[in-house]
Amino acid sequence: MGSLSNTEIGIPVIDLSSSNRDAPSQLLDAATKYGFVFIENNDVGVPTRDISDMFNLSESFFAAPVEEKQKISIASNQAGKNHGWLSRGIEKLDPATQQRADVKEALNIGEQKNGELQQPMTELLEPHIRDIKRFQDSCHKFCQRIFERLAEGLDIEISWFTSRHDRTKGPSGTVLRLLYYPHVGDLEDFDLRAGAHSDFGSITLLFQLPGQPGLEIKTPSGEWAAVAIDPHSNMDRNAQTNRTLPILVNIGDLLEDWTGGLLKSTVHRVIFPQSEEKSDRYSIAYFCHPLDDAELAPVPSKAVQDHATRTGKRNTRDGKVLTAKDHLMERLEATYSIK
Numbered sequence: 001m002g003s004l005s006n007t008e009i010g011i012p013v014i015d016l017s018s019s020n021r022d023a024p025s026q027l028l029d030a031a032t033k034y035g036f037v038f039i040e041n042n043d044v045g046v047p048t049r050d051i052s053d054m055f056n057l058s059e060s061f062f063a064a065p066v067e068e069k070q071k072i073s074i075a076s077n078q079a080g081k082n083h084g085w086l087s088r089g090i091e092k093l094d095p096a097t098q099q100r101a102d103v104k105e106a107l108n109i110g111e112q113k114n115g116e117l118q119q120p121m122t123e124l125l126e127p128h129i130r131d132i133k134r135f136q137d138s139c140h141k142f143c144q145r146i147f148e149r150l151a152e153g154l155d156i157e158i159s160w161f162t163s164r165h166d167r168t169k170g171p172s173g174t175v176l177r178l179l180y181y182p183h184v185g186d187l188e189d190f191d192l193r194a195g196a197h198s199d200f201g202s203i204t205l206l207f208q209l210p211g212q213p214g215l216e217i218k219t220p221s222g223e224w225a226a227v228a229i230d231p232h233s234n235m236d237r238n239a240q241t242n243r244t245l246p247i248l249v250n251i252g253d254l255l256e257d258w259t260g261g262l263l264k265s266t267v268h269r270v271i272f273p274q275s276e277e278k279s280d281r282y283s284i285a286y287f288c289h290p291l292d293d294a295e296l297a298p299v300p301s302k303a304v305q306d307h308a309t310r311t312g313k314r315n316t317r318d319g320k321v322l323t324a325k326d327h328l329m330e331r332l333e334a335t336y337s338i339k
């Protein structure tokens with residue numbers, strides 16, 4: 001049996017287009033209060049057509065026979081590489097409390113090097129490599145625009161974050177992840193599609209599909225609250241036709257640490273909502289990370305300094321400043337026992 005869905009939380013929806021002069025402060029406010037924010041998918045957005053093509057590709061990939069997916073399994077990849085297919089039963093995002101592994105499959109696609117993907121693809125995926133790369137590119141652009149507005153909100157140089165996420169300068173841990181949560185017959189009350197966790201990187205873009213709910217975030221009071229798929233769904237009907245859904249964005253642990261805890265990396269999970277437990281869920285996440293060698297010395301913003309002084313939060317280990325790669329390896333080792 002699935003879980004009863006909790007009440008929806010009103011996550012802010014922000015328009016980042018240049019006509020909205022308040023975007024930087026609205027973004028900072030949402031990132032410090034909720035750690036989650038919806039960003040209107042306009043201007044330099046991710047084309048709606050590309051999003052639906054990616055979901056179609058995801059559906060056909062996960063529907064392929066296990067032997068096919070096995071060919072590019074994460075286990076068959078070199079140790080330490082976070083790329084490839086994860087079968088159901090591999091990942092348990094909240095090992096301390098979960099009785100069974102997450103009920104999901106995933107395909108992790110790493111970033112490009114000199115315009116090429118750096119991992120094997122199956123025959124089914126091969127003809128779509130150009131689409132995958134175009135999708136990665138527009139996701140990254142979208143992230144960079146968010147970083148510019150965040151820098152403005154924090155009153156630091158506008159390129160402070162973007163230069164540290166500039167893919168032309170070197171590798172990073174950025175991953176595009178297609179997720180498939182099948183409905184299952186042997187569901188137990190304690191089963192989760194994704195256990196409680198926070199994301200590792202700087203920011204995550206999340207794409208969801210109408211009619212496939214399940215994402216919940218933990219509120220400061222410790223309660224679970226459901227996240228909408230369309231935050232405008234209460235709008236006047238006429239206004240909704242042909243409207244592009246905003247993109248859900250959340251802050252990851254690295255950015256929380258980098259800002260001395262000012263921006264919040266909020267714990268979230270995916271449940272089997274009782275109303276939809278017979279349905280599959282597909283989602284797509286773009287986990288954006290800084291360049292591997294970016295140093296995580298505190299972001300030089302007065303708001304960050306003031307916050308860190310108040311809370312006494314430090315992001316060094318034994319006085320040493322971590323790089324983004326050190327930070328990611330720490331988290332991957334804790335989750336997957338990768339050596």
Ligand SMILES: O=C(O)CCC(=O)C(=O)O
Binds near residue numbers: 179206215268285
């Ligand atoms: O599928 C979702 O809605 C959320 C996925 C997620 O939180 C993750 O993969 O980190």
Ligand SMILES: [Fe+2]
Binds near residue numbers: 197198199268
């Ligand atoms: Fe997540």
